[in-house]
Amino acid sequence: MLSTLATDKKKYINRRLPECDSLGGRGRASAGLSPDLAGGIDGPLGNDALRLSVSDLSHSYGAKQVIGDISFEIPAGEIVALLGPSGCGKTTVLRAIAGLISPRSGVIRLGSTDLSQIPANARRIGVVFQSFALFPHFTVKQNIAYPLACQRVPRRDRSGRVEELVGLLRLEGLVDRLPRELSGGQQQRVAVGRALAANPSLLLLDEPFGALDRGLRQDLQVELLKLQRSLGITTLIITHDQEEAQTLASRLVLMNDGRVEQIGSPCEIYDAPASLFANQFIGHSSQIAATVVDNRDTESVLRLSTGEQLVLPGKLDFPTGDHVVLTVRPEHVRLHSRMLQGRLKVISIVTLPLGPTLTHNIILSDGTELKASEPRRSAEFHRSQDLPTFVELDLRRCKVFAKR
Secondary structure (H helix, E strand, O other): OHHHHHHHHHHHHHHHHHHHHHOOOOOOOOOOOOOOOOOOOOOOOOOOOOOEEEEEEEEEEOOEEEEEEEEEEEOOOOEEEEEOOOOOOHHHHHHHHHOOOOOOEEEEEEOOEEHHHOOHHHOOEEEEOOOOOOOOOOOHHHHHHHHHHHOOOOHHHHHHHHHHHHHHOOOOOOOOOOHHHOOHHHHHHHHHHHHHHOOOOEEEEEOOOOOOOHHHHHHHHHHHHHHHHHHOOEEEEEEOOHHHHHHHOOEEEEEEOOEEEEEEOHHHHHHOOOOHHHHHHOOOOEEEEEEEEEEOOOEEEEEEOOOOEEEEEOOOOOOOOOEEEEEEOHHHEEEEOOOOOOOEEEEEEEEEEEOOEEEEEEEEOOOOEEEEEEEOOOOOOOOOOOOOEEEEEOOOOOEEEEOO
């Protein structure tokens, strides 16, 4: 990943530097562009937000296809997260949007403009790389001003824009420092400032918080969200961190193995996952192997791997005899000391206090593991290991998927 980022940084710089040398004056990147992207960087910080549309995007490295038929949209001014495990193709999508690679097929539009024939430096896209990719020999002020210098912005206007960004990102007093003299959080702010300097129509963030510790990461996530809302810039975040994605984005594009698995709000995907992968990747859920033994219009009966049976409300989309997976979220599992119909026998339980929450690690009679969570109701907790314990699942909230 680091080698890919280093290559991207070099490509991004190399594609910009010729423009610094050969093109003078503002508006030099406007030739051939629609009114959506034409124009200079004059005016207040932030411009009219534009919709990003990606349609049927595919790309291969040699004979290996890494992404296939990727399609999604980001409404103007919205922040969306491209989320998925490492190696699922997220960074390839970002590189195609930024103009760092030419995809094998598909269309990328910003506003009404097809970006396929527009070079990276003319797309008016700001990119923040995972490693921040700051120039080590440039000061904070010089790093932020670099895109403006490339665009031959007069020095007076350049200084005004840099000053505006320094104030917006709370970098006062640091403008003459080199990157090595900054903390990780300060470096991240400088990288964002450089990406915003040329008044981009789209902001791309590639794992922007991955190199930061947890506490700092959460603080900067809040800062970035406030900044994005104040500027109203269309933003795409690339991340494998589901908590980060759910914190920042109004919608998620969940990827798996080079394809889009599901698109929706964080709550939509959490509450109504379209696949077993989505169910497992967003939040935590426990799995119980089961077989469909009865399937009626009003209820369905599953025989679990423990031998016990559960009656679920409604009809399942599986025929009798199918092997399936029943999933349940920790907050939908309740512990009991008495056996009643529909409760499952527990043979082992380990309870851990996590701040205001108790997390129970449960083992059923066949060795299947479940997790349960509940609020800690007092300063102390005690659960005797000698008491018979049973669990009850909220069957209205459980999900059933085909067994892989």
